[in-house]
Amino acid sequence: MAEQQEAVSDPYPPVDIARKVEGLGVTKAHTDTLTLLVLAVLAGAFISLGALFYSVVVTDSGLGFGITRLLGGLSFCLGLILVVIAGAELFTGNNLIAMAWASGLIGTREVIRNWIIVYLGNVVGCLGTVLLVFWSNIAHLGDSAVGQTLVNIAHTKVALSLSEAFTRGILCNVLVCLAIWLAIGARSVSGKILAILFPITAFVAIGFEHSIANWFFLPLGAVLDVQNGVSLLAMVKNIIAVTAGNMVGGTLLVAGIYWLAYLRAERMRMPPPK
Numbered sequence: 001m002a003e004q005q006e007a008v009s010d011p012y013p014p015v016d017i018a019r020k021v022e023g024l025g026v027t028k029a030h031t032d033t034l035t036l037l038v039l040a041v042l043a044g045a046f047i048s049l050g051a052l053f054y055s056v057v058v059t060d061s062g063l064g065f066g067i068t069r070l071l072g073g074l075s076f077c078l079g080l081i082l083v084v085i086a087g088a089e090l091f092t093g094n095n096l097i098a099m100a101w102a103s104g105l106i107g108t109r110e111v112i113r114n115w116i117i118v119y120l121g122n123v124v125g126c127l128g129t130v131l132l133v134f135w136s137n138i139a140h141l142g143d144s145a146v147g148q149t150l151v152n153i154a155h156t157k158v159a160l161s162l163s164e165a166f167t168r169g170i171l172c173n174v175l176v177c178l179a180i181w182l183a184i185g186a187r188s189v190s191g192k193i194l195a196i197l198f199p200i201t202a203f204v205a206i207g208f209e210h211s212i213a214n215w216f217f218l219p220l221g222a223v224l225d226v227q228n229g230v231s232l233l234a235m236v237k238n239i240i241a242v243t244a245g246n247m248v249g250g251t252l253l254v255a256g257i258y259w260l261a262y263l264r265a266e267r268m269r270m271p272p273p274k
Contacts, residue, residue: 010187017185018099018262021255024184025100028089029110033117036089040118043088044125048216050079052133054204059142059149066205073201079213080176080196084183091119091212092173093180095250102259103267119243126215130223139224147224154221157214158234162241165209169245170253172208175199176246177254211243 012020028036054076061068083090094114100106133139139147160168182195203210218238222230 011185015262022099025097029106036117037121039089040121041125043090044122046082047079048129050076069205073204076204077200098251098255122212130220151225154230165241166245168209169242170249173246173249175203177250209242
C-alpha cells in the first residue's frame with residue numbers, strides 16, 4: 001500500500017511528460033471545431049478573471065513593490081488553474097502542440113487550425129468578460145481605485161516598444177508552457193496547482209506579457225480611460241508583438257527544446273508512413 005501511494009504521488013519523469021504532451025497535441029489537433037471554440041471561450045474568461053483578481057489585489061497596496069507583485073502574481077494564477085483543472089483551451093499553452101508537429105504526427109494545417117480557433121475563442125471570452133466587468137461596476141471598488149489600476153496597467157502595456165513587448169512575450173510563454181509542462185507531470189490536483197503557482201507568479205511579478213490576458217487588460221483599460229490615452233493602434237501593436245513573442249517562447253524554447261532533448265532520437269527511428 002505504501003509503495004502504491006508513493007507511485008501515485010511521484011511526478012512523471014520528464015521523458016514521459018514529453019510523450020504525454022506529444023499525445024495531447026495530437027488530441028487537440030483533432031478536436032472538433034465546436035468543442036475547441038467553447039473551451040477556448042472558457043479559457044479567455046478564466047484568464048480574464050485571474051487578471052481581474054490581480055488588479056484588485058495590487059490596488060492601493062502599501063506592502064512595497066516586490067511583495068505587492070508577488071501577491072498579484074499568486075492571484076493571477078487563478079486563471080491558469082481554472083484552465084488546467086476545470087478544462088479549457090488556451091492559445092499560449094496550445095503552442096506546445098508543436099511537439100506533435102515536429103514528430104510528424106500532425107500536419108501544419110492542423111496546427112494552424114487549432115491555433116486560429118483557440119485564439120479567436122480566447123478573444124471572445126476575454127471581451128465578454130470585459131463587458132461583464134464593465135457593466136458590474138467592479139472598477140468603482142475602493143473608491144474607483146481598481147478602475148485606476150486597470151487604466152494604469154493598460155497605459156504601461158501600450159507604452160512598451162515593439163521589441164520590449166516581443167521579448168516579454170517570449171519570456172512569458174516560456175514560463176506559461178513550463179507551468180503546463182509541470183502540471184502535466186503531476187498526478188494529483190494539488191500537485192498540478194502547486195506546479196502552476198511558481199512559474200505563473202514569476203511571469204506576472206516580473207512583468208512579462210501574455211497576449212490573451214492583454215485582450216482583457218487593454219480593452220477594459222481603454223474603456224475606463226476618460227483621457228483616451230489608450231489608442232486602438234497602440235493596442236493592436238502591443239497584441240501583435242506579444243502574440244508573436246508568445247509563439248516563439250512556447251513553440252521554440254519549450255516545445256522545440258524538449259522535443260530535441262527527449263523525442264528527437266525516438267521519432268527519427270520511426271518508419272516513414274506508407
